Amino acid sequence: MADAFGIDRTAALARVDSGQVGSIRWTTVNGIGRRFVCAPCNNGWMNALEHEMATASLWTSSSDEPLGEHRAQVVRNWAFKTHLILCYVEGNAGKFADPDVDDAVVPPLSLARAIYEKRYDDLAELAVGLAINGASTDFAYEFGTPGVMTVGGVERKNGITAPASIISIGRLQMWVVTPLPIGFNLFVADGVKACEASVTVNELPPLDAVGNLRQIRVDYEDEWPSP
Numbered sequence: 001m002a003d004a005f006g007i008d009r010t011a012a013l014a015r016v017d018s019g020q021v022g023s024i025r026w027t028t029v030n031g032i033g034r035r036f037v038c039a040p041c042n043n044g045w046m047n048a049l050e051h052e053m054a055t056a057s058l059w060t061s062s063s064d065e066p067l068g069e070h071r072a073q074v075v076r077n078w079a080f081k082t083h084l085i086l087c088y089v090e091g092n093a094g095k096f097a098d099p100d101v102d103d104a105v106v107p108p109l110s111l112a113r114a115i116y117e118k119r120y121d122d123l124a125e126l127a128v129g130l131a132i133n134g135a136s137t138d139f140a141y142e143f144g145t146p147g148v149m150t151v152g153g154v155e156r157k158n159g160i161t162a163p164a165s166i167i168s169i170g171r172l173q174m175w176v177v178t179p180l181p182i183g184f185n186l187f188v189a190d191g192v193k194a195c196e197a198s199v200t201v202n203e204l205p206p207l208d209a210v211g212n213l214r215q216i217r218v219d220y221e222d223e224w225p226s227p
Contacts, residue, residue, distance in 0.1 A: 037085070041112070041116070045115070045116050046081060049074070049077055049078055049081060049115070050078075052074045052077075052078075053074055053075070053078040055071060055074065056071050056074060056075050056078075056172065057170060057172075059071060059201065060170060060171040060172050060201060061171075062200075062201055063200065063201050063202045064200050064201075064202055065200060065201075066197060066198050066199065066200055067195070067196070067197055067198070067199050067200070068197055069197040072195050072196055072197045072199075073120060075128065075130075075172075075174065075195050076123065076128045076195050077115050077120075078174075079128045079165075079167065079174040079176050079195070080108075080111045080115060080123065080126070080128070080176060081111070081112070081115060082141075082165065082167055082174075082176075083108070083111070083163070083165040083167075083176040083178065084107075084108060084109075084111045084112055086141065086143045086163075086165045086167075087105055087107050087108065087143075087163050087165075088107070090143040090144075091104065091105035091107075091143060091144075091160075091163050092104040092105065093105050093106070093107035093163075094107075102158075103160065104160065105145070105160045105161075105163035106160055106161050106163065106180065108163070108178040110122065111123070111126075111178070125181065126176075126178060127177075127186065127194055127195070128174055128175065128176055128194070128195040129174070129175035129176075129188050129192040129193065129194060129195065130172070130173065130174060130175070130192065130193050130194070130195050130199060130204055131173040131175070131189070131191065131192050131193070131204050131205050131206070131207045132171055132172070132173060132201070132204045132205065132206040132207065133168035133169075133170065133171055133172060133173045133206075133207070133209055134206030134207050134208055134209070135168065135208055135209035135210075137168065137209055138169070138170055139168065139169055140167075140168045140209035140210060141165060141166065141167045141168065142165070142166040142209070142210045142211070142212060142213055143163070143164070143165050143166075144159075144163075144164060144213045145158075145159030145160060145162060145163065145164060145213070146159045146162050146164055146177065146213070146216040146217055146218045147213055147214035147215060147216055147217060148216075148217040148218075149161075149162055149217070149218045149219075149220075150217075150218075150219045150220065151220045151222075151223060152220065152221070152222050152223040153219075159218070161179060161180045162177055162178065162179040162180070162184075162218040163177070163178055164176065164177040164178075164213055164216050165177075166209075166210075166212050166213065168209045171201075173204075173207060173209070174195070175188055175189075175192055175212075175216075177216060177218065179218050179220070180220070182220065182221075182222070183220065183221040183222060184218055184219060184220045184221060185218070185219045185221070186216075186217070186218055186219075187216070187217040187218075187219075188215060188216055188217075189205075189207060189212055189215040189216075190205070191204070191205030191207075192204075192205065192207075
């Protein structure tokens, strides 16, 4: 997949925490940690998905060719898988149940099982948005929480219940947000298109590789359910 999208796996990658620009962690694309993934999954269905994703690179070179049903599902699966990894690598999801950790995002664990078992109907309520990577970089990602989140009409500061990823590979940019499935409305940047079979490249807006999380808004319709 990396070769197909022109990504140099050995290139230096800067990782910067929000609000801590002075603290830069350098690594490579290959160096992004995935220690929570078991070997059978990493070498099995995840590896197979990486190879399938390579077919989408040909589509990004076209202008008016529809994405198609199969490629749309592959792109969605790859985006969900990568978002899940980022929830652990950047969102500290593995420590969500730790009472001493207050910034861990809610892990969307059902994503991996649904993709592994090909239960794609279980993912139907979750959207992947597409745009064009307008930056001069072959790989970038932004992970965090929505710029605005409300619950029952009241704005909440902590958006850990709706982790968000914006992933750019080559020309393709993917937006993934996984709010709790309790009734919500999701808003993203103008022009971002749903990853559907009919979408074409010339419909997609060019957007910066980073700095877009503030354009995401999640409105939960009601207050949290009582325990």
